[in-house]
Amino acid sequence: MTVDTHDAVCWPASFDHPGDLATVERTPLSERGLPDTTYDALARAGSLWPDRTAVTVLPDAERWQSPVRRTYLDLLTDVHRYANALHALGVRRGDVVAIMSPNCDDLITVTLAAELAGIAMPVNGALAAGHIRQLLDRAATRVLVAAAPALDPAGWEQVRALADTGAVDTVLLLAPTGETVDTAPELGGVTVHRFAELAAGCDGESFVGDLPTADDLAALFHTGGTTGAPKLAAHTHRNEIVDAWSVAAASELGEDTTIFAALPLFHVNALVVTLLAPTLRGQHAVWAGPLGYRDLHLYGCFWKLVEHYAITTMSAVPTVYGVLANVAVDADISSLRMAVVGASMLPPAVRRSFEEHTGVTLLEGYGLTEATCASARSYLAHPRPGSVGQRLPYQRIKAVRIDEDGTWTDLPTGESGVLAISGPAVFPGYAVDRDHDGGLVLDGLGKLVDGWLDTGDLGSVDADGFVHLTGRAKDLIIRGGHNIDPAQVEDALLSHPAVTGAAAVGMPDIHSGEVPVAYVTVGTATDESDLIVWAREHVAEPAAAPRSVHVVDVLPMTAVGKPYKLTLRADAARRAAIAALEDADVAGVEVSTEVEDGTVVVTVATTPGTDGAAIGSVLDTFALTWRLVPR
Numbered sequence: 001m002t003v004d005t006h007d008a009v010c011w012p013a014s015f016d017h018p019g020d021l022a023t024v025e026r027t028p029l030s031e032r033g034l035p036d037t038t039y040d041a042l043a044r045a046g047s048l049w050p051d052r053t054a055v056t057v058l059p060d061a062e063r064w065q066s067p068v069r070r071t072y073l074d075l076l077t078d079v080h081r082y083a084n085a086l087h088a089l090g091v092r093r094g095d096v097v098a099i100m101s102p103n104c105d106d107l108i109t110v111t112l113a114a115e116l117a118g119i120a121m122p123v124n125g126a127l128a129a130g131h132i133r134q135l136l137d138r139a140a141t142r143v144l145v146a147a148a149p150a151l152d153p154a155g156w157e158q159v160r161a162l163a164d165t166g167a168v169d170t171v172l173l174l175a176p177t178g179e180t181v182d183t184a185p186e187l188g189g190v191t192v193h194r195f196a197e198l199a200a201g202c203d204g205e206s207f208v209g210d211l212p213t214a215d216d217l218a219a220l221f222h223t224g225g226t227t228g229a230p231k232l233a234a235h236t237h238r239n240e241i242v243d244a245w246s247v248a249a250a251s252e253l254g255e256d257t258t259i260f261a262a263l264p265l266f267h268v269n270a271l272v273v274t275l276l277a278p279t280l281r282g283q284h285a286v287w288a289g290p291l292g293y294r295d296l297h298l299y300g301c302f303w304k305l306v307e308h309y310a311i312t313t314m315s316a317v318p319t320v321y322g323v324l325a326n327v328a329v330d331a332d333i334s335s336l337r338m339a340v341v342g343a344s345m346l347p348p349a350v351r352r353s354f355e356e357h358t359g360v361t362l363l364e365g366y367g368l369t370e371a372t373c374a375s376a377r378s379y380l381a382h383p384r385p386g387s388v389g390q391r392l393p394y395q396r397i398k399a400v401r402i403d404e405d406g407t408w409t410d411l412p413t414g415e416s417g418v419l420a421i422s423g424p425a426v427f428p429g430y431a432v433d434r435d436h437d438g439g440l441v442l443d444g445l446g447k448l449v450d451g452w453l454d455t456g457d458l459g460s461v462d463a464d465g466f467v468h469l470t471g472r473a474k475d476l477i478i479r480g481g482h483n484i485d486p487a488q489v490e491d492a493l494l495s496h497p498a499v500t501g502a503a504a505v506g507m508p509d510i511h512s513g514e515v516p517v518a519y520v521t522v523g524t525a526t527d528e529s530d531l532i533v534w535a536r537e538h539v540a541e542p543a544a545a546p547r548s549v550h551v552v553d554v555l556p557m558t559a560v561g562k563p564y565k566l567t568l569r570a571d572a573a574r575r576a577a578i579a580a581l582e583d584a585d586v587a588g589v590e591v592s593t594e595v596e597d598g599t600v601v602v603t604v605a606t607t608p609g610t611d612g613a614a615i616g617s618v619l620d621t622f623a624l625t626w627r628l629v630p631r
Contacts, residue, residue, distance in 0.1 A: 008033035009044075009280065015251045018382055018464050024249070024393045029424065034245055036214040037237035039079070039116045039207070041244075041279050046076030049282040056309065057105040059177045060289035061297035064305050068105045068178050072282070075109065077204040082106075082113035082195065084202035087209045089143060089170060091118040093216060094439055096139040098168070099266075100125045100132070100155060101147035102290030105177040106196060107265055108275065110145050114219075116207055119440075121220040121232070122266035125155040128540035131230060132158060133167050135222055138232060140434045142169040145195060148181045151290060156185075163187040172198065177289070214238040217440065220431050221268050223369050223483065230485075232431040233369045234442055235268075243372040243425040244276035246392040248283075252338065252380045253313060255282050260306070260314040262288035262298070263481075269342065272373035273315050286311065293320045299327050307331035315340040317481030318350050318513055318623070321362060325353040336360050338380050342367065342388075347510075349620035364388040366467055370453055371395070372425040376467045387466040395423035397467055398452075399460050408449060416460045416470050416599075420452040427453075458599070470599040475565055477506035477516050484544045489516050492538035493549070498526040501555045504546060505565050507572035508622040510580070517572050518546040521555060548575075570600045573624055577602050584618045586611070590631065602626040 010032045012024045035041040045054065050073035057068045070078070091097060097114040100123040101107050114120035121139055123132060125147075136144070144167075149156040151174060162168055172195035175181045181194040212218070218237040222230035261274035278285045286309045289295055293316060298305075302324065305311070311333075318341055336358070342365040351362050366376040366388040375397060376389035384390075391397045399417035401409045411417040429442030447454050459469040477484040486504035493502040501521040506514035520531065531549040539545045556567040570593035578591045581604075590605040602624055604615055612628050619626045 009035070009245070012249055012251065015249050016379060016381065018379060018384070018390050018466070021390060021393060021465060029242070029394045032245065034241050035280075036241070037115075037212045037216070038112060038218055038240055038276060039212060041241060041276060042072075042076050042079060042112060045072040045279050045282055048072075052282055053284050054279070055105075055108055055285050055287060057103075057108070057177045057287040058289045059179075060291070061295040061301060063289075064298075064301055065308065066178070067286075070105075072279075075112075078109045078199070079112045079116060080207055081199040081202045081204045082109050083116040083207050083209070085172075085195070085199040086113060086117040086143070087207070088202065091143060093118060093210055093212065095119065095143075096121045096141040096220060096440075097143050097145060098123055098136055098139070098141045099145045100158070101145065101174050102152050102155070103262075103265055103270075103287060103292060104147070104151060104174055104290055105287075106174045108287070110172075110174065110195065111265055111271065111275075114145070115237070116212065117209060119217045119220060121222075122271075123222065124264070124266045125152065125158055126541060126543075127222075127230070129158055129161050131540075133162060133165060135230065135232060136162070136167050138433070139220060139431060139440070140438070143172065144168040144170070145172045145174060147290075148173040148175055148194075149185065150179070150181075151176045160187065163190045212237055214241070219271070221266070221369050231445070233427050234429060234431050234440065235372055235427055239372045239425055239427060240272060240276055241280075242394070243374055243392075244272050244280055246394070246425070247273055247374050247377070248277040248280045249393065250377065253281075253283070257281070257283045257312045258310055258335075259283060259285045260288070260309075260311045261285050262292040263315065263317075264292060268369050268373040269315060269367075273340070293317075299323055302327060303329050303331040303333050306333045306336050310335040312336065313338050313340060315342070317341065318346045319480045319511060321354045322347075322350045322511070325350065325357045329358060333358065333360070338363050340365055342374075347513075347621055347623045349617070349622075352620070366469070368455055368457075370427050370447060371421050371455070372427065375421050375425065384466050387462075387468050389467060391461070391465040391467065392425075395421060395425055397421050397461050397465070402454070408452075411460075413463050414460050416458060416468075419455045419457045419459045419461075419467065419469075420449075421455060422452045426451070475505070477504065478513055479506075479509075479515055479543055480512045482543065484516055486516070488544055489518055489535065489539055489546055492535050493518055493520055493531065493546075495538055496526070496531060496534050498522045498524045499531070503555050503563055503565055503568055505568045505572055507547060508576045508624050509547075510621045513623060516544055516546045517575075518549045519552050519555060519568050519571075520549060521553070522551055526551065566595045566600065570595055573600050573602055573622075576622065577604070577619060577624075577626070580618050580622070581615065584614065586614055586618065589615065599625055604628050605631040607631050 054072040054075045095118040098121045146159045170191045184192040219235045220232040263270040363378040367374040378389040399411040429444045431440045432443045433441040489504035490502040504518045507517040509515045536545040556564040574593040588607045
């Protein structure tokens, strides 16, 4: 096995204080000695820490004490075998390998092997079948790695549908953690292999093909979440390595860190934060079973699991912490130093209840797929209330005003606008097609302007580089950390013969962060309840079905005729606040909403004697801005 045994990576001496950022950046990124590729990072780990446990994977929450463990050398050897198996099937540097499976032991190997042999394309199996087919067609992939029926019965039906339409030529099956695929089910016209069996006969000492370079594409991550026609964001190896290094550079967590990983590997956070970053530091990651945080049994044993594996940190969405705040702490969780939260805005009440319940600090972060994953982080000992964190090293974040003609104007420090990011983590574009030579065609689709990424998020950046989010310019609805494209809800409603216009937005929700609701105009009288039933029958996935549908006279537009959804978001927030206050028996108040500097603000007008604390305990459970005023 040929690997570089020299640990050339230069880590900051200290990076646990906001003031350390300037010191970190005095060393140019080019002098940090980072691995060029994700494979180089793994090869380095296999050389430096061959006997150190890299991953511990739980079969499921009920069998949390019966995991599969692998050292860094084991993982490197397995990646060689699986990558060589892909190479033997004809996968080369520019070829895309689609991967559609719940988390399992082999999925970790396959993801890294696909980035070594070609380009990995993780796919959420909960996407509509037509959207999965679109992704495969756009990437021109003919090889699909998929969960065997025993691991994901519903996903297997998706695989059958793809095979029936001729979308793939080869399917490679993954088994549940700690198990094997007994037989390879037949798919008409498609070659089916048990991937572990195929890889077992391949060389585990080295990769037989051409190694990737820093500027080669490592992966394509779709951005659409559970619904919508998703775009494919391309990541280079340099993108992933630099972003993972930026996450791992935090000196609050050393090599003895154990990270709990339960987000699906089709999510960039799972790859960058809980796989690549630990690999750079030789840290241990404990992976949950295939359902991850959706496994209800996990919450019943969660604190015992933390104690058993001495979990140091974890990464999850706000709804997970909302649940954990109500789970009795029945174990010694002193090992858990911090918990990282992202993907959607954190309601103040969730932070307060989780931290008071556990004594563990919640650290917010900020990022998006088009900037690889993470772009801002918070500090354990130096909280900055109201901020999602300070920009990461070598990335730049600013607020801009984008005029109707597309002109960008930089805004002063502290002024709110559309956030823009530049630096080595910004993606090269979306994969939109193949050229005449078969190479992927990348296009920024208007999101990249002179090296800067238009995030679509509204916020400001203070003098210390801390990011303060105030809302979203983009229209995605984020339900429990999953993105929902409102166009799918709107298209379903527009197919109703009475509907003449439709707009879907997110309504604040205690349990999911936000849920879809819709506003429509109609040409003939139609009952709103009938429209809800229609939407549920015509929207591709249950998660995208609107909670409610409201008939309005007109849908709000800008002066140039573009849809203006902030007004509708404000109305949805007002409805959510009224319902929550009524459920809590808070009387004597009037609720209204306004849009101020792009932010929806809920105003509660009170009468003398109204219990303001009671109102706060209700509204703080939502991710929204609110205030009390006298009536």
